[in-house]
Amino acid sequence: MIDATPAAPGLPTDNAALLTSPLARGPGALPRQRQLIQRLKQAILAGQLPAGGKLPSSRALSEDLDISRNTVLIAYEQLTAEGYVIADRQGTRVAPLSASASHAAKRAESAPAPPSFTAKRLSRILSTRYPHDGSLPMTPGTPALTQFPINAWRRAQDRALQAAPATTLGYGHPVGEPALREAIAQYLRVSRGVRCDASRIVITEGAQGALALCVQLLTNPGDTAWLEDPGYRGAKAAFHAGDLNVVAMRVDADGIVIPEEAWQKYPPRLIQTTPSHQYPTGAVLSVTRRLDLIERARRAGAWIIEDDYDSEFRHQGEPIAAMQGLLPDAPVLYVGTFSKTMFPALRLGFLVLPEAISSQAMPSVIELLRGGHRLEQLTMAAFIENGQFSRHLGRMRRLYRERQSALRDALATYLEIDHEVLGGHSGLHLTVRLPPEFSDTAIVERARQLGMNPSPLSTFATTPLAEDNGLVIGYGNTAGERFPALISRIRDVARQLPKIR
Numbered sequence: 001m002i003d004a005t006p007a008a009p010g011l012p013t014d015n016a017a018l019l020t021s022p023l024a025r026g027p028g029a030l031p032r033q034r035q036l037i038q039r040l041k042q043a044i045l046a047g048q049l050p051a052g053g054k055l056p057s058s059r060a061l062s063e064d065l066d067i068s069r070n071t072v073l074i075a076y077e078q079l080t081a082e083g084y085v086i087a088d089r090q091g092t093r094v095a096p097l098s099a100s101a102s103h104a105a106k107r108a109e110s111a112p113a114p115p116s117f118t119a120k121r122l123s124r125i126l127s128t129r130y131p132h133d134g135s136l137p138m139t140p141g142t143p144a145l146t147q148f149p150i151n152a153w154r155r156a157q158d159r160a161l162q163a164a165p166a167t168t169l170g171y172g173h174p175v176g177e178p179a180l181r182e183a184i185a186q187y188l189r190v191s192r193g194v195r196c197d198a199s200r201i202v203i204t205e206g207a208q209g210a211l212a213l214c215v216q217l218l219t220n221p222g223d224t225a226w227l228e229d230p231g232y233r234g235a236k237a238a239f240h241a242g243d244l245n246v247v248a249m250r251v252d253a254d255g256i257v258i259p260e261e262a263w264q265k266y267p268p269r270l271i272q273t274t275p276s277h278q279y280p281t282g283a284v285l286s287v288t289r290r291l292d293l294i295e296r297a298r299r300a301g302a303w304i305i306e307d308d309y310d311s312e313f314r315h316q317g318e319p320i321a322a323m324q325g326l327l328p329d330a331p332v333l334y335v336g337t338f339s340k341t342m343f344p345a346l347r348l349g350f351l352v353l354p355e356a357i358s359s360q361a362m363p364s365v366i367e368l369l370r371g372g373h374r375l376e377q378l379t380m381a382a383f384i385e386n387g388q389f390s391r392h393l394g395r396m397r398r399l400y401r402e403r404q405s406a407l408r409d410a411l412a413t414y415l416e417i418d419h420e421v422l423g424g425h426s427g428l429h430l431t432v433r434l435p436p437e438f439s440d441t442a443i444v445e446r447a448r449q450l451g452m453n454p455s456p457l458s459t460f461a462t463t464p465l466a467e468d469n470g471l472v473i474g475y476g477n478t479a480g481e482r483f484p485a486l487i488s489r490i491r492d493v494a495r496q497l498p499k500i501r
Contacts, residue, residue, distance in 0.1 A: 136453035140474035160378035172371030176203025179381035193321035215242035230460035255285030282423030406480030428476035
């Protein structure tokens, strides 16, 4: 590799000065050995020392520069190792590369701007995110981190490290630690009604890693993927990164709506859905639509990705079971994450492969992934097995229920603008639909300046409609008593901004 470190200030411009000008000394100066190496590299690349040119002997150069001969010898050895010079019985000569480098340097002076370095597919991944600061109130998707039982987590981590102090530092199994896969399988069977065993579970880098893996395993560039609209931006990014043709499917109060003609006009390979708590509208996919979607996907040879990102936080009635468990042979890949139930920095997600493809896909998965985060995985397994995870979820359900109720009360009392609250009684956020004359992006931009961090609903839509104007307000990281003042501030911001006519 060529050392691209800029040349030292005052690099001599002629050959005589190049080889005789003193090197920098004193506080702050680089070691003389490194200065000499940089000087010679830059001169060779710039053509100041032409190909085939003979460098002074180590003794002569050390005298000219008033440095030790060993410093010169080490510099020459390094340049020889990197291919800048050739050393033989006749001395040390500049390698032929300097000629081509000189021509390239001259061409660069008048060359046009270089072409884009990014892949074409990246032009389809447009940023619609607002700056994310999870410490600000009203941030969607951020749990109550101050309420996390950090001491219990630390004890579980210490036990995991003590049990296998050396092996946890090495690579683990590519699909995840067996203890965590078994713990997740048991948890999903009991709490989510998922049909699975540990052999079909793959531990991933969050839910995003699971979505990317689904694309890798099941699609080819140019295949079609259906995406909820408005929907999860991470899924759209994963599909575009796989060079898929993304078709947006609108969402209503009962979840994703698929027109009959779409099955023939845009036959899908993948269908992404968040059936238990649609993100960001909060709709629950009705059982009629779930069964119909499974049946139609099976007939079309398509696969459904069920993103079950925060289903544990159901605030009224019993939890809504996963779609994956409705039928024994459902073509559903189940995706889950601990980012909402635990903490985002954990970066642990998981994918449950359908039984029909598990044995075929696993060899490829093992080649695609590399084991890691072993200590975190073993700690998470212990956290589940010793009951801490269930106790933590119970505490968080009660807390989030109270915070959602406080947010609803504050909206009803203090917003004083026509609005519709979406989102049901689940999760970590509520979505508030606003009249079109109140620009959601303008409100959010001003709200961030005032220390609040809701998201504009319109940025979740592929092509925003009037009904997509609104705010996605997180309550997971915001104490209930703060909402009256926060919503009042949002109201004032909305009223002060110019209205859209």
